[in-house]
Amino acid sequence: MICVEQVSKEYSSTIAVNQLSFSVNKGEIFALLGPNGAGKSSLVRMLVGFTKPDSGSVSIQLANRYLSEIPAHKLGYLPEDRGLYGEKTLLQNLHYFAALHGVSKPDAQKNIDYWLARFDLIGRENEPLKSLSKGNQQKVQLITAILHSPEIVILDEPFSGLDPVNQEKVVQFLAELKQQGMTVILSAHQMAMVEKLADRMLLMNKGEAVLYGTLDAIRAHIGGALELEVGYAGELNAEALQQHFSQFNYRLNKQCTLVVSLENKSQVNDVLTILPQLGQVMHISSRNMDLHQMYLKAIESHQSKSIRQGEAQ
Numbered sequence: 001m002i003c004v005e006q007v008s009k010e011y012s013s014t015i016a017v018n019q020l021s022f023s024v025n026k027g028e029i030f031a032l033l034g035p036n037g038a039g040k041s042s043l044v045r046m047l048v049g050f051t052k053p054d055s056g057s058v059s060i061q062l063a064n065r066y067l068s069e070i071p072a073h074k075l076g077y078l079p080e081d082r083g084l085y086g087e088k089t090l091l092q093n094l095h096y097f098a099a100l101h102g103v104s105k106p107d108a109q110k111n112i113d114y115w116l117a118r119f120d121l122i123g124r125e126n127e128p129l130k131s132l133s134k135g136n137q138q139k140v141q142l143i144t145a146i147l148h149s150p151e152i153v154i155l156d157e158p159f160s161g162l163d164p165v166n167q168e169k170v171v172q173f174l175a176e177l178k179q180q181g182m183t184v185i186l187s188a189h190q191m192a193m194v195e196k197l198a199d200r201m202l203l204m205n206k207g208e209a210v211l212y213g214t215l216d217a218i219r220a221h222i223g224g225a226l227e228l229e230v231g232y233a234g235e236l237n238a239e240a241l242q243q244h245f246s247q248f249n250y251r252l253n254k255q256c257t258l259v260v261s262l263e264n265k266s267q268v269n270d271v272l273t274i275l276p277q278l279g280q281v282m283h284i285s286s287r288n289m290d291l292h293q294m295y296l297k298a299i300e301s302h303q304s305k306s307i308r309q310g311e312a313q
């Protein structure tokens with residue numbers, strides 16, 4: 001429903017977004033990930049129509065029409081630079097933004113009451129916004145983005161500045177928006193939250209796409225996504241380790257725990273037959289590599305590829 005094709009954006013000498021292509025389906029939660037300066041906010045600003053791509057295109061399909069930008073009344077946006085009025089009360093802020101989107105006062109009030117209760121802000125309505133903590137101000141800003149029941153919600157770092165309890169509340173908030181049929185695009189650095197929420201994701205680095213798809217597709221693509229952890233009664237036999245494990249990617253924790261990274265599940269059998277030759281096995285556990293680890297692995301490999309390419313030129 002949202003289609004980004006070969007989009008590039010350059011600021012003076014910085015290429016913020018470099019020939020990026022991806023699509024976002026109607027009704028899904030789509031996450032934009034990447035290190036600081038990867039180009040997420042630059043991309044978000046193009047998605048919401050604040051800036052235009054230098055080349056490439058952004059198109060939005062709404063009903064049977066293709067548009068080059070999302071109509072304002074169908075868009076809810078949480079900008080990177082939050083923009084509320086600190087001197088005004090929480091209620092004045094919320095009603096002001098609802099009115100800007102043409103929502104009637106009674107409709108706005110109903111929605112406001114619901115979300116204030118969900119975000120534990122009941123009783124704070126008449127306080128000036130600036131007297132609220134950063135996290136609470138962030139929650140008010142999130143409410144302003146959705147008071148007009150938009151079809152597409154684009155949130156630049158919605159978890160920023162929130163404690164773990166409030167991060168969970170935002171996870172529930174986003175899941176509820178999805179349930180209501182909204183399409184949600186968010187940028188985030190909190191991998192655990194993204195892992196819980198996102199249907200699909202795009203990992204960017206230096207303006208380029210590094211990984212794209214569902215968590216499972218990314219896991220399959222990245223390889224080494226399954227880890228076996230093997231605890232031994234004492235130190236491992238170093239000679240046997242070198243002899244039998246040279247073809248595997250492994251590390252040792254405190255000399256008596258071996259962690260082996262497997263490319264695929266068919267290698268499990270091979271590893272299990274070798275393990276007793278290294279010492280007395282006390283326990284074995286397996287786990288999928290989590291998004292945080294996959295992110296680090298993918299960014300490291302993209303950085304070293306960029307360096308190799310730079311050296312070759």
Ligand SMILES: Nc1ncnc2c1ncn2[C@@H]1O[C@H](COP(=O)(O)OP(=O)(O)OP(=O)(O)O)[C@@H](O)[C@H]1O
Binds near residue numbers: 011041
């Ligand atoms: N208005 C601007 N003028 C000049 N350079 C800019 C501008 N906006 C972004 N950049 C540059 O473009 C690159 C991408 O920045 P962007 O803010 O899009 O990254 P980001 O992924 O959102 O980073 P963060 O996670 O830190 O918010 C950076 O090198 C940044 O310095």
